[in-house]
Amino acid sequence: MPSPQAHGLPEPTTRAGRAALEALLTDPAEALTAFDFDGTLAPIVADPLTSAPHPGIVAALAELSTLVGTVAVITGRAAATAVRLGGLDRVPGIVVLGHYGAERWAEGRVIAADPPPGVALVRAELPALVDASGAPEGTWIEDKGRSLAVHTRRADDPDRALELLAAPLAELAKRADLRLEPGRMVIELRPQGVDKGAALTSLVEERTAQRVLYAGDDLGDLPAFAAVAALRGRGVPGLTVCSSSDEVTEVADAADLVVPGPAGLAELLGRLTERIRVRGPGA
Ligand SMILES: O=P(O)(O)OC[C@H]1O[C@H](O[C@H]2O[C@H](CO)[C@@H](O)[C@H](O)[C@H]2O)[C@H](O)[C@@H](O)[C@@H]1O
Numbered sequence: 001m002p003s004p005q006a007h008g009l010p011e012p013t014t015r016a017g018r019a020a021l022e023a024l025l026t027d028p029a030e031a032l033t034a035f036d037f038d039g040t041l042a043p044i045v046a047d048p049l050t051s052a053p054h055p056g057i058v059a060a061l062a063e064l065s066t067l068v069g070t071v072a073v074i075t076g077r078a079a080a081t082a083v084r085l086g087g088l089d090r091v092p093g094i095v096v097l098g099h100y101g102a103e104r105w106a107e108g109r110v111i112a113a114d115p116p117p118g119v120a121l122v123r124a125e126l127p128a129l130v131d132a133s134g135a136p137e138g139t140w141i142e143d144k145g146r147s148l149a150v151h152t153r154r155a156d157d158p159d160r161a162l163e164l165l166a167a168p169l170a171e172l173a174k175r176a177d178l179r180l181e182p183g184r185m186v187i188e189l190r191p192q193g194v195d196k197g198a199a200l201t202s203l204v205e206e207r208t209a210q211r212v213l214y215a216g217d218d219l220g221d222l223p224a225f226a227a228v229a230a231l232r233g234r235g236v237p238g239l240t241v242c243s244s245s246d247e248v249t250e251v252a253d254a255a256d257l258v259v260p261g262p263a264g265l266a267e268l269l270g271r272l273t274e275r276i277r278v279r280g281p282g283a
Contacts, residue, residue, distance in 0.1 A: 017256025
């Protein structure tokens, strides 16, 4: 039987990753494949309202959806926002879990619990807090409905802005009983009790998936990587893929396979679908 590399698939650097890729190729219908949105499917841009998937990557997901059991996106965005920006409704049967798993979009419907009262408190206090922090011009607030994010990418000195914001945002999050979620030039204040790891695990259980692939790029994806490791312990082969950047190195350190950003992921998906088609299901 040819190795995955014989068809241009990159080789995971870990034994568990290689075993998971082989298991996925052998039984794709048993697999759940899940992807982060920003930085993984969509290149990072200065204005989150203009995010768009890497060219061809949604078509690749659509093709993948005909070959594997489940295609999902798990994002910090509101689910409907990711669907709209990504054109994700072009992927048959896709499940989109938004707000780190607090929302679920499927077949055009969003299911979510009401946000906790702390979100309204943060909405009321955050503008004055950002002003008082001394964070440089360009720091701005994204109100996502169920959570709020303070972005520094457009600030003169993004890292300095994050330093100035860290303590006051931590104090506000504590008072509002919300979770502080750091990311790529952003700090979010969001409801507790959910993360991408719990979201991924629930979906794997719901779909009774026997193989799992998860791809991400940011700190908020690390719980999903940990969930993949835990699933391996329960006998479910799992492959973690990092869409790499210079901004976050922890994700590459934890991954079985590193690809160069969304362009690299698009290429990986193309090779993966081609390999599954050539090999045929159950081969
Ligand atoms: O879980 P994700 O799908 O990765 O979403 C995480 C956050 O992504 C967005 O912010 C990031 O992408 C922006 C657009 O490229 C970029 O400008 C920003 O610096 C990044 O942090 C989004 O705006 C957040 O709401 C998401 O939670």
